[in-house]
Amino acid sequence: LEIFHFYIIYAPRRGRKPRETWQSLVHVCRRWRSLVFQSPRRLDLRLYCRPKTPAKDTLDVWPALPLIIAGDMTLSDTDNIITALGQSNRVCQVALVLAGWQLEEVLAAMQVPFPDLTDLVLESVGETVPVIPDSFLDGSAPRLRFFDLRGIPFPGLPKLLLSATHLVTLWLENIPHSGYISPEAIVALISVLSGLE
Numbered sequence: 001l002e003i004f005h006f007y008i009i010y011a012p013r014r015g016r017k018p019r020e021t022w023q024s025l026v027h028v029c030r031r032w033r034s035l036v037f038q039s040p041r042r043l044d045l046r047l048y049c050r051p052k053t054p055a056k057d058t059l060d061v062w063p064a065l066p067l068i069i070a071g072d073m074t075l076s077d078t079d080n081i082i083t084a085l086g087q088s089n090r091v092c093q094v095a096l097v098l099a100g101w102q103l104e105e106v107l108a109a110m111q112v113p114f115p116d117l118t119d120l121v122l123e124s125v126g127e128t129v130p131v132i133p134d135s136f137l138d139g140s141a142p143r144l145r146f147f148d149l150r151g152i153p154f155p156g157l158p159k160l161l162l163s164a165t166h167l168v169t170l171w172l173e174n175i176p177h178s179g180y181i182s183p184e185a186i187v188a189l190i191s192v193l194s195g196l197e
Contacts, residue, residue, distance in 0.1 A: 046092070049084035051076035056083050066116065070095040074125060078105045085109040095121035095148075100128040103152065113138040123150035131178055134159065147171070153179020158189050167193050 047062055049055050050071040067090045069081060074097060082105060085091065091114050098106060103124050114137055134156035141147075144164040148171040149157070158181065161167060170193075175181075190196060 049080065051078075051081055053080055053084075055080040059084070059087060064090060066090055066092040068093040068095075072097040073102050074099050078102050081106065082109050088112050088114045090116065092116045093119040095119070097123045097125060100124060100126045100130060104130045107132060107136060110137060111135045113140060116143060117141060118143050119146040120144060121146075121148040121150075122152055123148075124152045129153065129176060131155065132157075136160065139163070142166070145169070148173075150174055151176070153177075155179055155181070157181060158185055161189055162192060164193070166195060168195055168197050170196060 045065050046068050047058060047065045049058065049067055049069045051073045052071075067084055067087055069084045069091060070093070071081075073081060081096065085094075085106065086109065088110075094117065096106065103122070106122075107130065111133070117137070120141075129152055132152060132154035136154070136156070137160065139156075139160060140163040141160055142163060143166060145166050146169045147161070147164070147167060148169075150171075150173045153176045154160075155178075157172075157179075161170070
């Protein structure tokens with residue numbers, strides 16, 4: 001049991017990533033596997049889905065743990081990320097760098113509620129960038145705490161953020177003119193978001 005605690009508490013501090021730590025533990029023996037899966041919230045277990053992660057296989061092998069979807073997709077196809085986004089009730093964090101055509105596919109997959117989404121980072125690279133529709137996240141982000149939008153127009157942003165009552169960090173950078181939001185609208189929005197730092 002002492003070794004078990006070492007892996008959970010100290011291994012991440014020694015350079016091992018937390019995702020590698022718990023996945024290594026479940027392969028030690030049945031008892032350890034059982035211990036890990038009995039306390040998924042306490043151990044803060046997450047599944048990481050990256051553009052090259054075979055999402056369908058990964059999601060079938062592991063229990064229904066919260067998902068973190070992250071990576072630079074500009075050199076990848078979108079199949080694995082779209083598959084992971086299809087598990088919207090499990091997604092807690094999304095951080096993606098995308099080309100314009102990839103952004104269209106990702107936005108199409110994110111028109112439904114993501115009830116556990118706490119962190120969202122979207123960055124678009126390239127000339128042609130689609131506008132985020134008002135139906136993004138079904139128009140609501142109740143648990144969102146961190147929102148970072150770079151290079152993507154989103155005229156409906158104020159409406160979405162009004163539902164984000166737990167928002168702590170808002171970062172907007174290089175927003176194209178097609179997504180212009182007036183300074184007055186931003187000031188009004190900030191005054192409503194009382195938790196914003």
